[in-house]
Amino acid sequence: MAQDTHDPLQHPEVRLVNGRAYVAAFVVATALMTAALAVAMHGGEIPHPMLVLSGAAALAVAVQIMFLLQLDFSSTQIWTTVSFVLAVPLFVIAVGLSMWMFHSLDARTMLMSLMH
């Protein structure tokens, strides 16, 4: 229950606020997304575009975790960090099984031909 007996600004979560880290995260994420967009638009000219895109996405996630969400093993952030780690299997299941399914599906239906 909300008990406003303490100064909210003294909460450890609030103390983590760091303007420079936020700006850095924003700039890096924007740069990565712009690069990813460029790769997507000129996919043919770059070797292994899917790998480059996945790499950019992974890098963006890492930057956001470190600078924006500031996840670490301190007593304040450990819950959030553990929650994030527990969500990784769900991510693997959701994305991995979907890719497997669509790979199997595309080989058997006309969906791929519709995409062009």
Added chain:
Amino acid sequence: MVNVQGPWSPIFGRLSLGAIPDNPIIAGAFIFSVVLGILVLAYLTYADRWGYLWREWLTTVDHKKIGVMYIIIGLVMLFRGFIDALMMRTQQVLADGAHSPGFLGAAHGYLVPYHFDQIYSAHGTIMILFAATPILVGLMNVVVPLQIGARDMAFPYLNALGLWLTAVGAALIMLSLFLGDFSHAGWVGLTPLTELAYSPGVGTDYWMWAIQISSVGTTLGAANLIATIIKMRAPGMTWGRLPIFTWTALSTNIIALTSFPLLGVALGLLGLDRYFGTHFFTAGMGGNLMLYSDLFWMWGHPEVYFVILPAFGMMSEIIPTFSEKPLFGYVTMVAASFAIAGVSWSVWLHHFFTMGAGPRVNTFFSIATMVVGIPTGVKVFNWAFTIYRGRSRFETPMMWAIGALFMLLVGGLTGMMLAMPPVNYSVHNSVFVVAHFHTMLMVVVYGILGAVTYWFPKVFGFRLNEPLGKRFFWTFTIGTIMVFIPMYTSGFMGMTRRLDYLTNPALFPFEVAEELGIGFYLVSVYYFVRQLYVSLRDRNANRVGADAWGSARTLEWLAPSPVPFYNFAVTPRVHARDELVWRRGQGLDGVAPTHYEDIPMPRNTSVPLVIGAFALGLGFGLVWRIWWLTDASFIAIILTVIARSFVRDTDYVVKAGEVERIEKNLRQRAAEVARAGAAAGGIDVLRPRESSP
């Protein structure tokens, strides 16, 4: 922005007088709503209850009142969804065979196909997202803080916000009845039918934004309940002593928190398609229409367990109480709940086995689906062993719980059949599937009705009428059997779902049986309303003490009935898994605290209601493409949130003396109830005491 068909003006968007439907059935519904609305408003004015309504309900942050309002919204929507079902059944019994008559402009039956499509879409959307979900969230809201010995939810303000966002979703759906259309693409939103090219009207937009806005509320509520269960437990309430309903609430809300964002993404991408002309889910142009089904069911299947797990929790509370025995296999029950929650993430493809994925993919998901049967089986046996050699009493909540058990058996076994991909190649999209998932959802409905009866005295201080409750149960059960057994049969005979006209006259007898069944449902609705009315009228004869059933086991039954706004005068210390049984055994169940302390409580606030009102403006503006309204509402929401963050006076303190005075009054009243001897409140002294597990 995509250009839409038809006229558009900057002030009214797509809204015009032509949006008002000229259908006699809708006109009837409109008159019914208006009359009911006028009656309610007249009563509030005549009885001078506006101030009470505002102070005690609309601006409240009390978890019990918010829970009750969630349940009221859910029951109203349940009624609306039921009327949709009644209309569908009547259409199918009328429109059977080439010689069936047509009324109201329909070739067969009385509903034109486009209207029929909207009815089944509304029925599904309403029943799952605006009836089952709010009622379950409401029950969790009421019960969980009481079961863990907390004063309120972790974030009371957020809790109220979740309620009002859910209310906005429900309001948008109700508005779509009288202003424009509702979606005709099924509650799942069949792609590419939901794309602007095939659904140029506002129906799909109503459906999309109602779900989108209310699911924000559900997600916030999930975070709140998880935080409450983890952080707000009373001293001594270790994980091993957590009541089983709270365990299922935890597992269910983990599902909600992880899956609802996926729904948001799926609908968001559909929104981009419809408003900005992108091609995520189009057929062709680089889009992939199956991606929508994939994303939707990746949420949709966890959502199925989001609604079923709390029902399992309710059954696990009701059955021990009325068997007067501890729950059999507590640890396995908890493990089974989390196993079901975990597996819920890897079975979604069984909703589209026939889509064309290869045998390996289908086999994987088939086995994953069958695995769900293991923890569910564990639960069924645990309940059976709890009842076995117990002192079973068949009061209404127990009847509902046992009814749910039977539904689970039928639904579960047909689910095992549907888990096999070859079976799906015969019955996919047939009414056999419809009958299966309705039997499963009946587990939820039976659980809910049992739980509402079970916890009603805790919230309101008096029990619901038993004889009428029994009539409600039996008419409802006969209705269920008569609707869904013929539906299974006609599904096997090849009847596909969502039909506004049946070509096969051989199906007619089954349709008649289903129509009779829905008639029984109608009678059961009458008994339910009558039960509520009679119970309210005779409430003074049915008042109960803290333990309304005389054999309750968990912490919530320690607080007075009705529960005071601060829940527990002194935060209880928990000693056992079935705390009340332990205290009864120690002779401590009626002991008053010797020392009271100040209680800090959250202050009422109108901000969640205001944000809800702006969200309604936002949703309405988006549906009708009234951009000024959309922009203004969105900015207003952000400004309100910012303004609220400057409000520091969000709590107040109830002084120890005040708490003592309230408690004394409550104890005195409880003693009077016991003297009056009506409807056994408190503990029945003739019943032998049992030891704690």
